[in-house]
Structure formats: structure tokens, C-alpha cells
Amino acid sequence: METFQEYLASWPLDRRDEGAQRANGKSVPALLERESLRPEDFLTLLSPVAADYLEAMAQRAHELTLRYFGRAVNIFTPLYISDVCTNQCRYCGFNAKNPQKRRHLSVDEAVAEAAFIADRGFQHILLLTGDARKLSSPEYIAAVVRRIKARFASVGIEVYSMTTAEYASLVAVGVDSMTMFQETYSPELYAWLHPVGPKHDYGFRLNAPQRAAEGGMRSVGVGALLGLETFVRDAFATGLHAWWLQRHYPGVDVSVSIPRICPHEGNFAVQHTVDDRTFVQYVTALRCFLPRAGITCSSRESAFMRDHLVPLGVTRVSAGVSTVVGGRATQDMHNPGQFEITDRRSLPEMIASLSGIGYQAVLKDWEDPAESSLGSSSLCAI
Numbered sequence: 591m592e593t594f595q596e597y598l599a600s601w602p603l604d605r606r607d608e609g610a611q612r613a614n615g616k617s618v619p620a621l622l623e624r625e626s627l628r629p630e631d632f633l634t635l636l637s638p639v640a641a642d643y644l645e646a647m648a649q650r651a652h653e654l655t656l657r658y659f660g661r662a663v664n665i666f667t668p669l670y671i672s673d674v675c676t677n678q679c680r681y682c683g684f685n686a687k688n689p690q691k692r693r694h695l696s697v698d699e700a701v702a703e704a705a706f707i708a709d710r711g712f713q714h715i716l717l718l719t720g721d722a723r724k725l726s727s728p729e730y731i732a733a734v735v736r737r738i739k740a741r742f743a744s745v746g747i748e749v750y751s752m753t754t755a756e757y758a759s760l761v762a763v764g765v766d767s768m769t770m771f772q773e774t775y776s777p778e779l780y781a782w783l784h785p786v787g788p789k790h791d792y793g794f795r796l797n798a799p800q801r802a803a804e805g806g807m808r809s810v811g812v813g814a815l816l817g818l819e820t821f822v823r824d825a826f827a828t829g830l831h832a833w834w835l836q837r838h839y840p841g842v843d844v845s846v847s848i849p850r851i852c853p854h855e856g857n858f859a860v861q862h863t864v865d866d867r868t869f870v871q872y873v874t875a876l877r878c879f880l881p882r883a884g885i886t887c888s889s890r891e892s893a894f895m896r897d898h899l900v901p902l903g904v905t906r907v908s909a910g911v912s913t914v915v916g917g918r919a920t921q922d923m924h925n926p927g928q929f930e931i932t933d934r935r936s937l938p939e940m941i942a943s944l945s946g947i948g949y950q951a952v953l954k955d956w957e958d959p960a961e962s963s964l965g966s967s968s969l970c971a972i
């Protein structure tokens with residue numbers, strides 16, 4: 591079967607650049623009338639000329655979001671269980687070269703942190719680790735999941751790239767979703783940004799969401815870290831990745847995350863800052879191209895921006911966020927975390943904020959059928 595890496599080769603960087611340069615802004619209103627868009631159309635919506643039609647794009651994105659998601663917004667919270675990392679990503683506070691104290695939670699400590707989160711009402715949790723396969727092994731992650739699964743409807747992972755068998759082994763213990771940030775979809779830039787370590791392998795990371803889908807993951811998320819590459823190149827490739835996954839794995843829930851790079855420990859100079867209007871253009875273009883895809887917006891963004899983006903397409907937000915390992919129950923604030931949080935709202939504050947703009951916070955939108963209390967009892971009363 592074709593891999594996404596092979597498909598993306600048909601969209602090299604110069605084709606993406608030329609497509610955006612040649613885009614005709616006057617075609618945008620007609621594109622917004624269409625029921626489905628081609629990748630070429632998505633590229634037009636991301637192009638600089640489409641910025642003149644931002645209000646029309648916002649109206650269409652809002653209409654599509656209401657049609658497919660109503661006013662429901664899913665809430666989750668991340669739990670960092672290890673910041674030990676063998677990679678040296680040039681833009682990351684957890685970079686192995688950063689001389690900071692590291693922490694790797696024992697399974698018992700991770701369970702205590704998860705219990706603290708569950709006690710506050712969260713039903714969807716996302717486990718994160720650095721890339722240190724020997725320490726934060728799939729077996730270690732599985733051991734944590736086995737102990738916490740009963741407290742959560744959904745357990746997701748945002749960790750290093752795994753094999754299909756490893757993803758399947760985590761699905762077997764209760765992981766139902768994975769997110770993989772490609773960071774950038776430009777191979778040469780990727781190689782420079784990730785000079786050493788297992789993450790240096792661009793193709794293995796690029797095809798990880800596909801392997802997760804093959805491994806039985808219910809939900810798969812992709813994303814680029816905006817600001818590393820020129821906007822159009824990575825915004826287009828991210829949407830293309832989600833579109834391709836939807837077409838090849840129609841039974842998998844495919845979503846897109848939209849992180850913009852944050853200040854962090856170190857001295858990485860952001861080359862391609864994405865301003866707020868371009869960021870809004872990205873969300874509206876994604877919604878028009880991928881009407882049924884979830885869009886996740888993290889606490890990197892401000893409360894104002896997140897509240898503004900919900901009506902335009904964002905369907906999933908985090909709350910009560912700490913990017914520090916052991917930042918809740920064990921209160922070990924040993925380092926400043928992977929990146930700076932901008933939106934610090936707690937779960938009650940997020941629920942109230944969403945309600946204030948006419949939206950409903952959804953804490954649980956999925957349940958493992960294997961664990962349903964209805965089991966095999968008769969359901970058809972007719």
C-alpha cells in the first residue's frame with residue numbers, strides 16, 4: 591500500500607510554492623460554495639490572495655462547523671509523565687542538550703497524577719513523554735494506561751514514533767488515540783531541526799499516523815509546528831496529511847492540531863512567525879477542506895484566540911494544563927515545562943467560557959464498546 595510519504599512526494603515544495611503564487615483570489619467565493627474541495631483548492635484558500643476573503647471563509651467555516659459538530663467542544667488535559675529525551679530538536683525546551691533537571695515518573699507517580707486529574711472531572715487524558723525509548727518504553731506507557739484506564743473514557747498518547755505492533759499493543763491495553771506532530775513537512779529543514787536522535791528519521795515519523803491507524807487506533811491526529819517553515823508549505827502538507835488519512839482509513843477519526851511555536855528554554859529564532867490573521871485563515875481553510883475533521887487548539891494560544899476560533903472550526907481544547915512533569919499531584923516544579931502556556935483556564939473556567947460564547951463543553955464523546963456496562967444485554971425493546 592502507498593504510504594503518505596510516497597504520496598507527499600507528488601507535492602514537492604516548489605509545487606506547493608507555485609500553487610500558492612498562481613492562486614487566483616477571485617476563485618475563492620466559488621470554492622466556498624462547493625461541497626468538497628480538492629487539494630489544489632485548499633492550497634488556494636491558504637494562499638496570500640485568499641486573505642482578502644477572510645470574512646467569507648470564516649462564514650463558510652462557521653456554517654460547516656455547525657453542520658458537522660454543532661456547538662459541542664471536546665475537553666481534554668495533557669499529562670506529562672517524563673521529560674527525559676534523547677533528541678536535540680533545536681526549538682524545544684526538553685532538548686537533550688538543555689541542562690535542566692529531568693524527571694521520569696514511576697508508574698505509581700503517574701497514576702497519582704492521573705487520579706488528581708480524574709478527580710477534577712476530566713474524562714479525556716493525553717499522556718506525553720520525551721523520546722527516550724528505553725526509559726519511556728511502550729511497556730512503561732502500557733503499565734500506566736492499564737492502571738488509569740478505568741478512570742477515563744479516552745486515553746491518548748503523544749509520544750515518539752512507534753511500529754504498528756507497538757501501537758497495536760497500546761490499543762490492546764486501552765489507548766484509543768494518538769497525535770503525531772511532524773513539526774515540518776520539509777525534509778531538509780526537518781533534518782536540520784532534528785540533527786541527532788531517533789527523531790532524525792523523517793520518514794519513520796511521517797508514516798507514524800498511518801501505522802497507528804493500521805494498529806487499530808480509533809483516533810489519529812497530525813500537525814505541523816507553525817513557524818518553523820513558511821506558512822503555506824507546512825499548512826498545506828498538514829491538511830493534505832489529514833485528507834489522505836481520511837481517504838485511506840475511513841473508519842479512523844482523523845484530526846488536525848494547530849500549534850504555533852512558543853518561547854522556550856534555549857535560543858531558537860523563529861523564522862516564519864504566523865500572525866493572527868494568517869492563523870485564522872489556516873483554521874478556516876482547514877475546516878472548508880476537511881469539514882468532518884476535528885481541530886485541536888492547545889493552551890499555547892490565548893483564551894481570546896481560542897474562544898475566537900471555536901466558532902470557526904476548533905472542536906477540541908485543553909484545560910487545566912501543566913507542561914511540567916509531576917506538575918499536579920506531586921507538585922515538583924523542577925523545570926519550566928516544554929513550552930509556555932498562554933491560556934491557564936481550569937476545567938470549570940473553560941466550561942464557563944464556552945458556555946458564555948454559546949458552546950457546550952463535552953467531557954466524554956466516546957466510550958470503549960468493550961467496556962460498556964450494557965454489555966451483551968438485549969438493547970432492542972421492540
Ligand code: SF4
Nearest residue numbers: 675677679682684685
Ligand atoms: S520536541 Fe519532543 S523529541 Fe524533540 S527535544 Fe522536545 S521532547 Fe524531545
